[in-house]
Amino acid sequence: MRIKLLLLISIFTLLYTNGFSQTNTDPQNNSLELSTGFNSGSLKNLEFAPVSRYDYNGLFYSLNYERKTRNENLFEIRADYLATELESDAIPQLNTDYSKIGLGFSYLKQIFDKNAFSIHLGLQSQTTASLYRDNYYLVDQEFGVASRFTYQLNRKQHLASKLTVPLVLIRLRGDVGLDGYLLNRYQSALWNLEYGYSISNNFGLRLSYDFKYNRLQIPNAFRELQHQVNLGINYKF
Template sequence: MRIKLLLLISIFILLSTNGFSQTSTNPKNNNLEFSTGFNSGSLKNLEFAPVSRYDYDGLFYRLNYERKSRNENLFEIQVDYLTTELKSDAIPQLNTDYSKIGLGFSYLKQIFDKDAFSIHLGLQSQTTASLYRDNYYLVDQEFGIASRFTYWLNEKQHLTSKLTIPLVLIRLRGDNGLDAYLVNRYQSALWNLEYGYSISNNFGIHLSYDFKYNRLQIPNAFRELQHQVNLGINYKF
């Protein structure tokens, strides 16, 4: 219901603004975006609780800023927030609140541009703080590589796909333990697919899907899988 309401409000605002938008064709190098959507995931963290798997779902929120340079290189800052409840059929008494906040930075250099298709490649940094009950928490710092593919269907519509592969994980645990892992023990992938539509020279909307998988090979197993679908509005300036 909340997502449908946000959709109706967003469409109304954007359509109302369309008649007052600038007609200038000057390029807009800054893009500010807000989106919200539905998250569905599963988590296995035997260090926290002796259950085979937790399941969770709920709304998440995202704020994203992107800056494009004269050479079409991209700098991006992204903040994500999710609050939900971990649920287990095996031991329902261990159900617990769960919240995550993430802060990501990426710098992508354009390496290919022909007709309506372009490719960017660069570096990604992602910090994620996960809070469980009883003051148990995890803070993950990931460093990796990212690639982005963009195809313009026409002047108003585009498809974007971004793949991020972390290569290093630094983890701070609730007991003040600090560990570092390389790809031989930590495997992760984040894939994003987005459809965008430009309503005017300044405003647009988008629909996107995110898939994320984390696997950490430690004595107390850790696995997490997430699916996200979200709708957003963006302002270009």
């Protein structure tokens, strides 16, 4: 646990130093957030084990960076880490450790802004590495579209919702090799709902909920459903 926290703090410090050293950026256009929360999920992966469904839950950690351009467009980077255990009532002997590392990039262009309500639309890239026991692993690379809706309640508070739909999946499976899938065989959606509160000009709090569903139609069926609730503190510069 200490190693994980030290790693997150090191990354946080590195990104903060890099962003702070850029003298050509406008104030308040950058935001760096460190957050943690609770993850609850269900997984079915018949390629890994003949279990109808695994359940898992645990704490996860997230580091987010957001850059707003002069045209109000958004560039976002998000890194996540989760370490937990897959548990099954059907075959408890097949319970196993499970960890995931995710890295996402998105660029969203503002297409509407009126009466404190704005809409952004753009592209999303998400890389996720999942590690099971016995050195079995999956590396997923998703490319898709994303939309973000924001409503400014007042000067200090806002509500936002972001929907991401991957269109292409490239998957590396252990020693099996590399495969690619389109919408006819891979369906996925990630929905985020957040509430933000500004403590001061430089600091704020964010409470958010994430819902993600993955479905891959292959002979060895793969399904995953996740719920995440997290609280983060961000620094604006």
